[in-house]
Amino acid sequence: MKLAEQVRSGEILALSRLLTLIENDSPEGQEALAELHASTGRAHLVGVTGAPGTGKSVLVNRLTQHLRSLENPPRVAIVAVDPTSPFTGGAILGDRIRMRDLSGDPGIFIRSMANRGALGGLARTTSRMVDALDAAGYSIILIETVGTGQAEVDIARAAHTVLVLEAPGLGDAIQALKAGLLEIADILVVNKSDLPGAKRTARTLRAALKAGSSEADWNTPLVMTNALDGEGIPELAAAISEHQIHLRQTGGRGEKDRARVIGEMERLLLYRLTDRFKAAQIDGAYERAIERVVDRELSPLQAINELLKNSS
Amino acid sequence: MPDTKIRVLVAKPGLDGHDRGAKVIARALRDAGFEVIYTGLRQTPEMIAEAALQEDVQIVGLSVLSGAHMTLVPRIMELLKKQGQESVKVMVGGIIPDVDRPKLVELGVAGIFGPGTSTTEVIGHFERAVTAAPAEG
Structure with a gap:
């Protein structure tokens, strides 16, 4: 059976190999992806971005756990991007450490990738790898960016719903404004809600949100979470689903897909x-x-x- | 332009909490240009095999200091084989008594590194292991 066929029929090893071929930009991967293109476009792509230490991986872990506990659980894929060392070309990809709760569930697929020098929070091939996961039948794909704080704008084009994470004690809300992160947020998450200062961070961000939002007809909600113990995670999942419905109803989904293709x-x-x-x-x-x-x-x-x- | 890197999983199976060696190796590999997937402490053989499958690594590096290598390593090798990853090179580092070494080699372990091994030696061995027999994509 051909690689594209194997991927479509849910063979994990074939999918995993295809992701490597795509990442290495090999002709075999390009060919398989071309065959799979017609099977893409079904997944909802959720970007997760924010400064280092805001708790992206822990949040992805908890959110995925929650999604998998729902009555009709979606199959969830996670692509976690970490930085490549500019000096050696090597990388340590450590996002799995925080996602150990997700092992043993065949409805979850986690892939770590190095950004291989690309700027903007994603690797050159992240979007193509997401397409492969989409074709393999994962209906929610979480894309976790590099945690650089001021340059993850690529994710705005690569995902349908962008979560921007903030946490108390990591610089004032002016930093968030400066970074342009609020503009790309479809949902703003104040994580580590148990820490002192979380309420104040949320208040400042709420005020800033009123000043401008990513889409004219969508009021960016602010959700407070404590990803460690799961507080606020059901509310976050509900907000994601609401945004997904909103995109469908307003035709925003088509626009986002077009922007992604462009x-x-x-x-x-x-x-x-x-x-x-x-x-x-x-x-x-x-x-x-x-x-x-x-x-x-x-x-x-x-x-x-x-x-x-x-x-x- | 093809852009290929050697992907390695560094994992610590079993219950001992000494991850210094694994971290030193992970860093040395990164500095040698490898992409290292680091999964941290207390991994079960099932977790390690699952990560190796999803990450499509060419090498699995196991750090075992608990003395349980003769149960953990064969189990991991068996799981890798079952999921069609018999071409993945398994390397073991830690405290491995001399009597166990031939048994591990017979199982197909591609490298055993005891205390005092230099990181240069480990890196060289890892590089040779994947270039000598390129895992087909």
Whole structure:
């Protein structure tokens, strides 16, 4: 049986291998994903973002546990992105440590991935891996970003519902405003609600929320949670489901899917054109241009224009 | 452009709480350019096999200091095989008495590292293990 077929029929090892092939951008993975494309578009994609230490992994663990305890439990997949070391290219992916409660449930699939140097909170291939999980029949996919705090805007395009996590004691709400995180939040979560200052954090954020929201017809709710003991998790799950219904009723889902496709196509085009352009340069012209910019003979823009002119 | 990394699961099966060795190895592997999935303490063989399956790792590194390696390691190898991952290289670090070593090797364990092994040695061995017999994707 072909890889795409095996994935569609729910073979876990085949899915896992496909995710590796996609992550490594191999032709075999591209081919299988192309075959699976028609089976995508069914899952609800939920982004989980926030600064390091706000409790993203613990929240994902608890939320998934809750979803799996519902009467008709959805199959849940989790993609957790952690940073690659810029110095060595290696990575320690530790999100599973906080998700041990989820082991042994065949309705849950967890995959850790390194961002491999990409900025914006996700890896280059995260969206394509999410598509594979979608085609494999997971109806809720949680995407946990790198915890960098001020640059996870990619998730706004990659998910249908974005949860932005805040926790007391991690800088005032001005930080959140500055980061532009509130603008991408469909649901704002103040986690660690048992800590002193949680109520004050929630109050400040609520005031800031009134000033502007991501969609004109959606009032971003603020949910207080304590992911460690599960407090507020049912309310959070209800808010996600409400947003999902809202998107369906208003046609927002179609818009989000379109934005996601546009983002993915632009990214792919950028990488493919860059690779092709570099490959088409004759004997070291690109490297020579770099040297001329380094020596201040040309500006970067002049160098690129010159290369483009010579290769067209 | 293909962009391939060696993915390794570092896990501590069993009940002892000494994870220093596992953490040192995880960091050394990261610094050598590996992608390390670190799962922490007190993992059951089932949890380790499940993580290896979902993460599609090429190597599983087990740190065992409790003396229970002769029950834990065979069980993990059996589970990996059952789920079609017989090509995954299993490495064991920790306190392994000499008498047990041949038995583990016979089971198919690809490397055994006792106290005092340098991280350079471990990394070299891990790299050779996956390049010598590339696991088919």
